[in-house]
Amino acid sequence: xxxxxxxxxxxxxxxxxxxxxxxxxxxxxxxxxxxxxxxxxxxxxxxxxxxxxxxxxxxxxxxxxxxxxxxxxxxxxxxxxxxxxxxxxxxxxxxxxxxxxxxxxxxxxxxxxxxxxxxxxxxxxxxxxxxxxxxxxxxxxxxxxxxxxxxxxxxxxxxxxxxxxxxxxxxxxxxxxxxxxxxxxxxxxxxxxxxxxxxxxxxxxxxxxxxxxxxxxxxxxxxxxxxxxxxxxxxxxxxxxxxxxxxxxxxxxxxxxxxxxxxxxxxxxxxxxxxxxxxxxxxxxxxxxxxxxxxxxxxxxxxxxxxxxxxxxxxxxxxxxxxxxxxxxxxxxxxxxxxxxxxxxxxxxxxxxxxxxxxxxxxxxxxxxxxxxxxxxxxxxxxxxxxxxxxxxxxxxxxxxxxxxxxxxxxxxxxxxxxxxxxxxxxxxxxxxxxxxxxxxxxxxxxxxxxxxxxxxxxxxxxxxxxxxxxxxxxxxxxxxxxxxxxxxxxxxxxxxxxxxxxxxxxxxxxxxxxxxxxxxxxxxxxxxxxxxxxxxxxxxxxxxxxxxxxxxxxxxxxx
RNA sequence: UGGGGAGUCGCCAAGUGGUAAGGCAACGGGCUUUGGUCCCGUCACUCAAAGGUUCGAAUCCUUUCUCCCCAGCCA
Numbered sequence: 001x002x003x004x005x006x007x008x009x010x011x012x013x014x015x016x017x018x019x020x021x022x023x024x025x026x027x028x029x030x031x032x033x034x035x036x037x038x039x040x041x042x043x044x045x046x047x048x049x050x051x052x053x054x055x056x057x058x059x060x061x062x063x064x065x066x067x068x069x070x071x072x073x074x075x076x077x078x079x080x081x082x083x084x085x086x087x088x089x090x091x092x093x094x095x096x097x098x099x100x101x102x103x104x105x106x107x108x109x110x111x112x113x114x115x116x117x118x119x120x121x122x123x124x125x126x127x128x129x130x131x132x133x134x135x136x137x138x139x140x141x142x143x144x145x146x147x148x149x150x151x152x153x154x155x156x157x158x159x160x161x162x163x164x165x166x167x168x169x170x171x172x173x174x175x176x177x178x179x180x181x182x183x184x185x186x187x188x189x190x191x192x193x194x195x196x197x198x199x200x201x202x203x204x205x206x207x208x209x210x211x212x213x214x215x216x217x218x219x220x221x222x223x224x225x226x227x228x229x230x231x232x233x234x235x236x237x238x239x240x241x242x243x244x245x246x247x248x249x250x251x252x253x254x255x256x257x258x259x260x261x262x263x264x265x266x267x268x269x270x271x272x273x274x275x276x277x278x279x280x281x282x283x284x285x286x287x288x289x290x291x292x293x294x295x296x297x298x299x300x301x302x303x304x305x306x307x308x309x310x311x312x313x314x315x316x317x318x319x320x321x322x323x324x325x326x327x328x329x330x331x332x333x334x335x336x337x338x339x340x341x342x343x344x345x346x347x348x349x350x351x352x353x354x355x356x357x358x359x360x361x362x363x364x365x366x367x368x369x370x371x372x373x374x375x376x377x378x379x380x381x382x383x384x385x386x387x388x389x390x391x392x393x394x395x396x397x398x399x400x401x402x403x404x405x406x407x408x409x410x411x412x413x414x415x416x417x418x419x420x421x422x423x424x425x426x427x428x429x430x431x432x433x434x435x436x437x438x439x440x441x442x443x444x445x446x447x448x449x450x451x452x453x454x455x456x457x458x459x460x461x462x463x464x465x466x467x468x469x470x471x472x473x474x475x476x477x478x479x480x481x482x483x484x485x486x487x488x489x490x491x492x493x494x495x496x497x498x499x500x501x502x503x504x505x506x507x508x509x510x511x512x513x514x515x516x517x518x519x520x521x522x523x524x525x526x527x528x529x530x531x532x533x534x535x536x537x538x539x540x541x542x543x544x545x546x547x548x549x550x551x552x553x554x555x556x557x558x559x560x
Numbered sequence: 561u562g563g564g565g566a567g568u569c570g571c572c573a574a575g576u577g578g579u580a581a582g583g584c585a586a587c588g589g590g591c592u593u594u595g596g597u598c599c600c601g602u603c604a605c606u607c608a609a610a611g612g613u614u615c616g617a618a619u620c621c622u623u624u625c626u627c628c629c630c631a632g633c634c635a
Contacts, residue, residue, distance in 0.1 A: 330584095370596095
């Protein structure tokens with residue numbers, strides 16, 4: 001690891017305290033336990049970095065375990081995507097790839113033990129009845145009439161449940177705890193339900209499936225997990241997990257809860273993300289606007305940026321919402337160091353250099369990455385007809401605008417100073433092209449007479465440039481908290497209709513020829529862009545804008 | 561009005577009785593062939609509030625307030 005300082009947060013503090021002097025004798029085990037019912041998102045990345053990170057730092061191990069206890073929602077596609085995303089993030093679970101479904105038999109035996117101890121019973125109440133018997137937040141529940149069944153009858157019935165003698169939902173196995181507990185999780189929670197649904201791993205072997213509450217803690221115990229790190233909402237499930245573990249007399253992991261990640265202007269709910277995909281509000285789980293790992297990867301995020309982000313946000317128990325700008329800071333930081341700079345004009349404006357010889361052309365030297373001189377230089381072709389960015393020319397310049405305007409001089413990066421002499425418009429008054437003169441003495445970008453220019457702009461040579469499509473992204477939602485809506489509304493009301501802007505007719509410098517999906521560049525002055533997989537078999541390259549560069553001019557402009 | 565958590569700068573977050581780290585954002589300035597990067601500076605007399613203990617409190621005690629989670633045979 002490249003971190004110099006020892007990482008510290010309340011979880012690591014607890015572990016250090018537990019370890020105490022026995023630092024070298026105790027082995028610590030963590031686990032990342034996703035349910036394969038959707039793709040991983042940046043919130044999962046936080047949990048992954050925590051669990052794998054801790055295991056690494058304390059010389060322990062981190063298991064990957066799929067909590068696949070609900071076959072109606074889980075699919076193989078999801079387990080594959082989850083494995084791919086964790087690997088991409090740079091973590092390795094080695095041989096420790098487990099599934100709660102691996103423990104179905106063991107869990108069944110555990111259930112038998114509880115029944116024999118009189119701590120679990122088969123209940124014939126319907127789902128509705130169970131709900132009403134449970135009581136409310138402020139009033140205790142009442143006991144099921146089946147609570148007093150004999151151990152023998154429970155054993156028989158539970159066996160019959162497994163053998164498929166009953167219809168789906170007809171009976172359940174419940175823990176016999178306390179119907180008047182102020183903690184609703186302790187009011188005889190359900191351990192098994194009858195569900196005739198094919199499981200992605202066990203097929204049709206089972207028609208009863210353990211609930212998460214029954215499977216999770218025991219799975220951790222079976223795997224000898226020492227720290228079961230989970231999110232806050234499981235805090236009041238902990239007494240239940242403790243109860244099961246103690247009733248069974250098996251290894252007792254220590255559960256520690258932390259606050260899940262929230263990000264402004266997006267949503268971390270798998271339910272919502274699934275709906276976005278299914279209802280086609282986005283192009284898929286890997287839509288570059290999605291906060292999913294696969295979406296961020298396609299957008300151009302790097303594993304390093306995500307890991308740095310996860311490390312810097314910290315871990316605590318206070319609900320928090322991280323500013324999207326914080327995430328963007330880390331991708332800029334990483335890409336600034338790594339990417340080659342290149343010139344690309346997104347919204348072209350034709351420039352004709354009246355005093356440049358027609359038919360002539362030359363090759364100019366450009367630096368690939370000023371942050372990394374080792375990255376070298378490249379040649380960029382120059383000629384009489386160029387394209388510059390429409391936004392770099394203003395007919396009536398704002399007082400703080402110091403780019404091109406009629407009569408003004410700017411530098412073309414790595415090329416020459418040019419001065420605008422004329423604007424040509426069509427009959428509708430739309431600017432079609434501009435004419436400029438160039439100063440041959442300023443080749444390379446410096447004026448021998450020492451005169452300065454206020455701006456340097458990017459450009460491409462029209463005849464040498466490559467066509468491209470660029471996809472510009474904005475927040476998926478307009479509201480800082482998309483789930484916060486008016487009465488009766490839902491997240492769809494907060495969808496940002498302008499979150500994707502597709503720009504065609506962009507022109508790129510020719511060095512980009514042959515760029516492959518996933519390749520990342522900084523388009524000078526415009527932002528970081530990466531080649532989208534959609535450009536695979538097309539003439540025209542397609543780029544995703546990962547993030548803009550910081551832009552003071554944009555701030556001035558919007559401030560008026 | 562039951563139970564479980566949490567409240568330190570706009571957003572995160574250190575701090576755990578000795579007199580408020582750091583990052584992001586913001587705002588000034590320097591540098592600049594990217595209005596990028598980089599560099600410098602500003603940004604909590606105050607820690608949800610009110611009392612109390614103490615020489616001394618964000619840290620201890622009391623009371624109050626606010627927010628989040630729990631009534632799936634979801635996880």
